């Protein structure tokens with residue numbers, strides 16, 4: 032099960048929008064896909080139109096109560112399944128802090144499902160705490176949505192440090208697959224500077240770096256109001272506005288990600 | 296000391312951009328202002344051109360080592376001072392979790408400075424954990440930057456629940472001063488819907504609600520690339536592009552906030 036952690040501790044850079052729409056794009060390409068919402072905001076859950084009832088188990092129960100994934104996962108369509116989140120997750124990091132297996136809870140819970148899905152996509156919260164570490168332990172690769180803004184660029188080195196630390200101590204197979212430019216506005220000075228900076232940085236990677244071979248994906252996601260509207264209908268961009276730039280950009284990105292596949 | 300917590304757990308809605316530029320606007324109006332960076336990303340610190348050295352104390356030391364504020368605060372200009380942040384802060388919540396005074400560490404540390412400043416502005420991280428709670432215990436009011444998007448609107452009720460909980464148990468004077476529409480694009484359907492929704496919601500508040508009397512400020516902050524460029528020069532919008540829409544919008548917001556002052 033190829034697992035992509037969609038992670039950037041910078042807030043509002045398009046993590047949820049990317050996680051949901053690439054998961055949907057993979058499912059449209061007949062892949063069996065599991066989307067896991069790891070954010071207490073539960074925006075990925077909302078975005079696909081799922082509204083867990085007060086007694087329904089969520090990813091909070093996976094972390095804190097060791098509830099089996101089979102009891103939590105639910106189908107969104109014939110190829111896409113979801114492990115939903117809820118606001119309770121805000122308290123989970125403190126509750127698992129003292130557990131011996133605190134970084135491996137998620138990867139252990141998913142062990143029985145490795146062959147049930149082709150792809151797994153993790154929507155991460157805007158932080159690098161224990162929940163994000165759990166995502167990095169489960170993941171085979173990290174997909175970094177990046178808004179081409181200065182503040183968004185600042186956190187990149189810290190994110191790469193965290194990925195390196197997890198790769199060295201908990202998940203040797205982890206690597207960075209690349210950066211996807213999101214909320215992209217063609218032609219602004221800032222976009223060109225950020226794109227050049229990141230490409231140069233990746234190009235200079237040593238073979239031992241977690242980001243060796245990573246790149247800025249050709250498919251940038253243009254700013255497109257339809258991408259901000261579709262969550263209010265509980266739909267992915269493909270169900271809401273299939274002919275929009277947003278749908279075209281995410282379909283192209285999903286294809287590029289499948290082409291970029293490395294040997295597991 | 297009137298203290299504004301700039302808070303919204305939704306990422307990327309303009310918290311840092313708002314905190315830094317209203318603090319600078321207040322200082323230009325001859326107020327003595329303290330800006331406190333409570334985000335481990337340290338973007339407010341970066342935005343005003345401060346780069347703490349590896350041994351310099353930061354807000355991490357205020358929380359974990361009880362270092363006095365006088366040793367941490369530094370002047371940015373003749374009226375604006377800063378308590379800088381650093382990435383270490385990411386570990387602070389776990390380190391203070393068991394302390395008896397864990398929610399009041401910030402407000403106790405600022406006690407000796409209540410009369411040293413007219414205004415204090417808190418830039419918060421995109422979460423509602425212990426650091427954000429500390430901000431709400433110190434604050435007299437909450438300023439909520441809101442991008443007029445569906446996902447950003449979703450978290451509002453959870454944010455108001457948290458403000459209510461802090462007001463009931465830790466800080467009875469706390470109230471919501473209002474919502475500032477940020478990254479605003481005049482005329483989109485989504486902007487109008489969100490603005491109407493929030494105004495109706497505030498209008499229906501009961502006298503006992505923490506958001507009674509709160510409103511959507513008239514001064515919306517329009518999307519303006521200069522606001523995204525100025526942090527890369529370590530400057531506020533007033534120093535970088537004083538004639539831009541960004542500078543005009545933030546100056547108008549600061550004036551509106553000073554007019555909206557309630558009796559402490």
Ligand SMILES: Nc1ncnc2c1ncn2[C@@H]1O[C@H](COP(=O)(O)OP(=O)(O)OP(=O)(O)O)[C@@H](O)[C@H]1O
Nearest residue numbers: 042043044045046047048157253254255259306444
């Ligand atoms: N390409 C795009 N064009 C227009 N709006 C977009 C685009 N991508 C995302 N958005 C909108 O921008 C906002 C931020 O995106 P999103 O919520 O996906 O970011 P995030 O990184 O998941 O945020 P958080 O850090 O809060 O988890 C949302 O309101 C979303 O609807």
Ligand SMILES: Nc1ncnc2c1ncn2[C@@H]1O[C@H](COP(=O)(O)OP(=O)(O)OP(=O)(O)O)[C@@H](O)[C@H]1O
Nearest residue numbers: 042180306307308309310311312421517518519523
């Ligand atoms: N009005 C605006 N016009 C254009 N760009 C803006 C505007 N306000 C903020 N930005 C840019 O949008 C991005 C998000 O803003 P900012 O970092 O201030 O949000 P935040 O809520 O503090 O994010 P986080 O949740 O990560 O702390 C930044 O790159 C910033 O430079």
Ligand SMILES: [Mg+2]
Nearest residue numbers: 046047070074
């Ligand atoms: Mg998100």
Ligand SMILES: [Mg+2]
Nearest residue numbers: 310311334338
């Ligand atoms: Mg910020």
